[in-house]
Amino acid sequence: MKPSSSCAMPSRVGAQLGHAALLAALVLLAACEGHIDAISADAGKARADVGGEIIGGADADTSGADAGHATDAGQPRDAAAGVDASPGMDASAGEDASAGIDASAGIDASAGEDAGPSDARAEAMDAATRPDAHAVDAGAPDQGYPAPECTDNQDCGGDRGCVAGICRDECGLFCLFSQTGSHCQNGYCLECQTNAHCEDLGSRYICDPTRYKCISREIDTTITKIGMFYHTWHCPAAAPPVHVISEVRAGRQSWDPDYQTMYWWHRPAEGYYCPTNSPDVLRRHATMLRDAGIDFVFIDATNHAYRDSRSDRTASMITQPFDRMLEVWSTVSGAPRIVPWVPVVEANTNPSINTVDHLLARLAAYPGMHFQLYGKPLVLVTENSQYPANATKIAQLEQSYTVRKMWAFAGSSTNWSFLEACQEDPAGAEPCQQRSARRNGQIEQITTCAAYQRTYMSVPAYAQPKLHGRTFRKMWETLLDNPEVPVVTITGWNEWIAQRQRCGQDPTCPCATYPDGCFLDTWDDEYNRDFEPVDNPTGDFYYRLL
Structure with a gap:
């Protein structure tokens, strides 16, 4: 949900308001109650889209197989007799699936047989945007963090300051419209200070206390095998x-x-x-x-x-x-x-x-x-x-x-x-x-x-x-x-x-x-x-x- 246009205000506006204007802004804040969560959720979604890797919460409560997707689970895999066509098959399974394909990664483009429209789309992609199989993780920090964007306040400019290597907005009006977080500490807006501040993003997120950022927690290998x-x-x-x-x-x-x-x-x-x-x-x-x-x-x-x-x-x-x-x-x-x-x-x-x-x-x-x-x-x-x-x-x-039944697209x-x-x-x-x-x-x-x-x-x-x-x-x-x-x-x-x-x-x-x-x-x-x-x-x- 997007906040209504009546709630739109410039970032850090509170720092520039007089007493009367500030009082009016607080009235506006009360009127906007109910939209703040939406603002926070949208900001969280934007954070989750970094690098094009979508990390939003999945609704895993789906039970049963999607009848529109399932093939006939009764057929043996790769049997010489072939597969049983299933009604209701979703022909769009591979639609526009070429996004992100490295067409040069070992695929012989000179092959005489046409593999289909996905290959054609892959050939048409801008080669500069394709990931390199051998350089995709070269030089990445051990924990996957980006390099610090600042070492002191001068690196940030304007009304921003450097906190834990990240340029942050000044608190202003309770960080309400900050792009760097909604929690004020020592005059700057941080994304989180405790794990509870990350709960709106989903159960996978915890607060990194060294960077005041919500991060995806590691899998607990004592629980998940x-x-x-x-x-x-x-x-x-x-x-x-x-x-x-x-x-x-x-x-x-x-x-x-x-x-x-x-x-x-x-x-x-x-x-x-x-x-x-x-x-x-x-x-x-x-x-x-x-x-x-x-x-x-x-x-x-x-x-x-x-x-x-x-x-x-x-x-x-x-x-x-x-x-x-x-x-x-x-x-x-x-x-x-x-x-x-x-x-x-x-x-x-x-x-x-x-x-x-x-x-x-x-x-x-x-x-x-x-x-x-x-x-x-x-x-x-x-x-x-x-x-x-x-x-x-x-x-x-x-x-x-411990016995479990297993097949594809399980019914x-x-x-x-x-x-x-x-x-x-x-x-x-x-x-x-x-x-x-x-x-x-x-x-x-x-x-x-x-x-x-x-x-x-x-x-x-x-x-x-x-x-x-x-x-x-x-x-x-x-x-x-x-x-x-x-x-x-x-x-x-x-x-x-x-x-x-x-x-x-x-x-x-x-x-x-x-x-x-x-x-x-x-x-x-x-x-x-x-x-x-x-x-x-x-x-x-x-x-x-x-």
């Missing part, structure tokens, strides 16, 4: 010949006629690795994620309910790399703990057949690698139409584990999610307000993503790109506005690969536009969800963003 989505499925795709989307688009490879072929979207900085045969890569992953503050990883086994032929190459994609991961990570001090995310479709316990039973048995051999939630090891289970969760099995697991308010959409375009000024999982009336889990899609990641009209980190930043703000949430998850670390889906199976991938098919989960430098460093100019930018 951070989980990272992690993949082990790379071994078949790492075997020669290696198929790479960026190489095909650059004309150096061709599409394999076999639609079961797995493609890397680009070469990781570690190369095309197979986790089972790459203990050094696994060790570096453990160290990097530990140093980034990750408490646990959740392993994607969602397409592998069984260890036999009913599931695709479970041994090479899941169980063998899982065993090697436990072996290596258990030797790394402070390594993130490991949580399996797996279907539970059979009531019986049979480690030789059921993937969930095998993974839990292997994890039990390394008890120090369990992630505890509410006093029990956490297990995530799928909830979709292909692999419906078996209630009897869940009841059995709950005797020894139930209590189900966790690995993928959610912002309710507003992340390129805009509004908070993300992605759906969060709630339990007993409180937020239990918030999901954040580097990028997301409603159908195919390679179809820009239905996908939200990384926006050079802005999408993730906007989603992370929801956590900052709810700083005591037990769990926040990040999607993801190292997905890298996807299968090509035939065109025409879904109305969002028409053959007239995409004759070579579409990719569900990953596509190029902007349309993927990986934080692991990549072997292109983007490099380790997204890792440093963590």
Whole structure:
């Protein structure tokens, strides 16, 4: 709400009024009662917009999935059969999403295939305004503070004075119309003196007593635990010949006629690795994620309910790399703990057949690698139409584990999610307000993503790109506005690969536009969800963003 025009007065007007005029001003002040909070709120919003990063409060009380946004949560991710088109899909998901994209960050503009209107908009951007992946945080103070704007009053001029390195207005009429704060101390207007002075900005803000500024408080890691989505499925795709989307688009490879072929979207900085045969890569992953503050990883086994032929190459994609991961990570001090995310479709316990039973048995051999939630090891289970969760099995697991159902765009308010959409375009000024999982009336889990899609990641009209980190930043703000949430998850670390889906199976991938098919989960430098460093100019930018 804006204050009414009748309340408008020049800043510091009280210092220049005579006695009678001052009395009249106080009458005006009384008449304006009720607008002061609005003035303060507007000022707070202006402060929150510094640097173009929107940090306003998000309404995290959204329960259930947005029917206009959700894809069919019953479909397996990246299944060869494609995705199920959902009615009511919001085609504006990626609208004007090019704001903030560094088009030079490893995207091969000469690729023969048109990735869509977002790429065209990115090319049209003023290159001088694009963030540099390698200089974006160069020279920044350790705490993110700007350099002091003053050292004494002479640096400020006029009726302003230097307090804690910031030019402040003189108090005048009780700091009512000051641009530097509403609390008078020693003749100057400060933004805050106590935490209570920051409450109007939201629960995330506290007063910095050294600068008298409201700042976003740090996440309390004794309360909030951070989980990272992690993949082990790379071994078949790492075997020669290696198929790479960026190489095909650059004309150096061709599409394999076999639609079961797995493609890397680009070469990781570690190369095309197979986790089972790459203990050094696994060790570096453990160290990097530990140093980034990750408490646990959740392993994607969602397409592998069984260890036999009913599931695709479970041994090479899941169980063998899982065993090697436990072996290596258990030797790394402070390594993130490991949580399996797996279907539970059979009531019986049979480690030789059921993937969930095998993974839990292997994890039990390394008890120090369990992630505890509410006093029990956490297990995530799928909830979709292909692999419906078996209630009897869940009841059995709950005797020894904390069990949570997880899928994308979760329909139930209590189900966790690995993928959610912002309710507003992340390129805009509004908070993300992605759906969060709630339990007993409180937020239990918030999901954040580097990028997301409603159908195919390679179809820009239905996908939200990384926006050079802005999408993730906007989603992370929801956590900052709810700083005591037990769990926040990040999607993801190292997905890298996807299968090509035939065109025409879904109305969002028409053959007239995409004759070579579409990719569900990953596509190029902007349309993927990986934080692991990549072997292109983007490099380790997204890792440093963590």
